[in-house]
Amino acid sequence: MTTTSPTVAAPSRTRIAAASLIGTAIxxxxxxxxxTAAALVLNTAFFPGMDPxxxxxxxxxxxxxxxxxxxxxxxxxxxxxxxxxxxSMLVVSLLVMGLSTVAxxxxxxxxxxxxxxxxxxxxxxxxxxxxLGGEWGGAALLATEHAPPxxxxxxxxxxxxxxxxxxxxxxxxxxxxxxxxxxxxxDSWGWRLPFVASLLLVIVGLYVRLKxxxxxxxxxxxxxxxxxxxxxxxxxxxxxxxxxxxxxxxTIAYTLFYTATTYCLAxxxxxxxxxxxxxxxLTMIGVLFxxxxxxxxxxxxxxxxxxxxxxxxxAVAVVWGLVMFxxxxxxxxxxxxxxxxxxxxxxxxxxxxxxxxxxxxxxxxYRYSGASVAYSLGGVLGGAVPPLVATSMQASGLGVITIxxxxxxxxxxxxxxxxALPETGDETx
Numbered sequence: 551m552t553t554t555s556p557t558v559a560a561p562s563r564t565r566i567a568a569a570s571l572i573g574t575a576i577x578x579x580x581x582x583x584x585x586t587a588a589a590l591v592l593n594t595a596f597f598p599g600m601d602p603x604x605x606x607x608x609x610x611x612x613x614x615x616x617x618x619x620x621x622x623x624x625x626x627x628x629x630x631x632x633x634x635x636x637x638s639m640l641v642v643s644l645l646v647m648g649l650s651t652v653a654x655x656x657x658x659x660x661x662x663x664x665x666x667x668x669x670x671x672x673x674x675x676x677x678x679x680x681x682l683g684g685e686w687g688g689a690a691l692l693a694t695e696h697a698p699p700x701x702x703x704x705x706x707x708x709x710x711x712x713x714x715x716x717x718x719x720x721x722x723x724x725x726x727x728x729x730x731x732x733x734x735x736x737d738s739w740g741w742r743l744p745f746v747a748s749l750l751l752v753i754v755g756l757y758v759r760l761k762x763x764x765x766x767x768x769x770x771x772x773x774x775x776x777x778x779x780x781x782x783x784x785x786x787x788x789x790x791x792x793x794x795x796x797x798x799x800x801t802i803a804y805t806l807f808y809t810a811t812t813y814c815l816a817x818x819x820x821x822x823x824x825x826x827x828x829x830x831x832l833t834m835i836g837v838l839f840x841x842x843x844x845x846x847x848x849x850x851x852x853x854x855x856x857x858x859x860x861x862x863x864x865a866v867a868v869v870w871g872l873v874m875f876x877x878x879x880x881x882x883x884x885x886x887x888x889x890x891x892x893x894x895x896x897x898x899x900x901x902x903x904x905x906x907x908x909x910x911x912x913x914x915x916y917r918y919s920g921a922s923v924a925y926s927l928g929g930v931l932g933g934a935v936p937p938l939v940a941t942s943m944q945a946s947g948l949g950v951i952t953i954x955x956x957x958x959x960x961x962x963x964x965x966x967x968x969x970a971l972p973e974t975g976d977e978t979x
Contacts (some may be wrong), residue, residue, distance in 0.1 A: 564773030574712025619927035623683020628919030632781035642754030642889030648752030655745025687922030695765035706905030707848035716839035796924030798967030804932025836890035843898025851903035862898035910974035
């Protein structure tokens with residue numbers, strides 16, 4: 551293994567930071583507009599005739615499909631990313647994700663083509679997950695494998711900010727549409743505009759990514775002929791335990807985010823009768839806290855260590871799960887905003903160091919595969935499940951306090967996984 555990263559000129563590092571942030575922001579914009587649409591309108595557009603709870607569950611189920619396909623995308627893109635390079639896979643993943651998103655925006659609803667509408671919706675959502683499964687690992691490696699010694703947390707902060715930027719762009723557009731369009735216009739065609747607008751963003755992202763260079767760490771591995779023939783097989787043979795523990799450590803970040811942004815958005819607008827635009831605005835404010843937490847924790851992790859920083863944030867999340875829903879139940883705009891800001895701020899504190907921590911857990915020969923699969927598997931339990939569990943708990947009459955208990959349980963699971971993992975901040979790539 552190489553002991554130091556080759557020297558990279560400062561302007562090149564700036565381009566790498568920009569490419570990892572812009573590309574990831576676009577990919578997550580695509581992913582989040584679906585989550586917002588699932589909470590607001592897809593239940594009626596694609597699942598009419600059901601009672602409201604059943605339609606919402608069906609809508610969230612299509613949302614969950616992408617989390618199931620993300621590990622598959624991680625394995626496929628990870629294999630080729632570890633075989634032929636990080637850069638090329640980042641270009642392909644952006645195309646897969648972007649074109650699937652545009653197709654969703656153009657897809658006729660149930661009223662036009664009947665049962666084929668939800669079938670095609672699920673298929674396109676599955677393809678979205680494939681694309682995003684390959685995106686995050688490549689972007690994180692692009693940043694960390696270019697980073698100078700002692701600054702991997704700082705550089706990996708940029709792809710970690712992508713979700714915040716993408717979410718604000720997605721929800722901001724929905725918020726504007728909610729203000730300028732009537733409910734009938736929004737439900738009929740307005741919700742499609744954010745999906746179609748993705749085409750312009752993809753063009754920008756491709757322009758940026760086609761100008762980046764391959765990472766020096768991977769280039770050195772190629773020069774030294776240290777490329778695995780079947781990276782995923784080597785990963786499962788030598789570092790499978792870190793894959794599972796890394797996935798478990800990621801679970802609470804997903805749980806906090808999707809409980810706050812997807813379930814709470816639906817719950818706030820339906821059960822609490824808070825206006826749609828108000829809930830969207832509160833969620834966007836919460837995501838600003840998430841961005842601040844991401845920056846702070848990523849930088850702190852270079853000084854205090856990844857593991858210690860992650861353990862602190864996860865321990866607080868165990869407690870916050872029990873606080874969040876009593877605040878939501880007040881239906882006070884201020885306290886609901888506090889509940890969302892607390893959850894998303896904690897998500898940022900946990901998410902920030904992960905951009906460096908997950909890649910650092912794995913060897914160069916299968917780092918793309920290992921980081922991507924761990925990240926995506928965490929999403930199955932922490933991203934796909936919470937909206938479904940929360941909606942089912944609400945429908946069964948258990949009360950939203952039990953949903954907070956579920957969030958705390960996921961935080962405890964992540965905490966135990968972190969305690970079983972090593973510190974990596976001082977290790978070389």
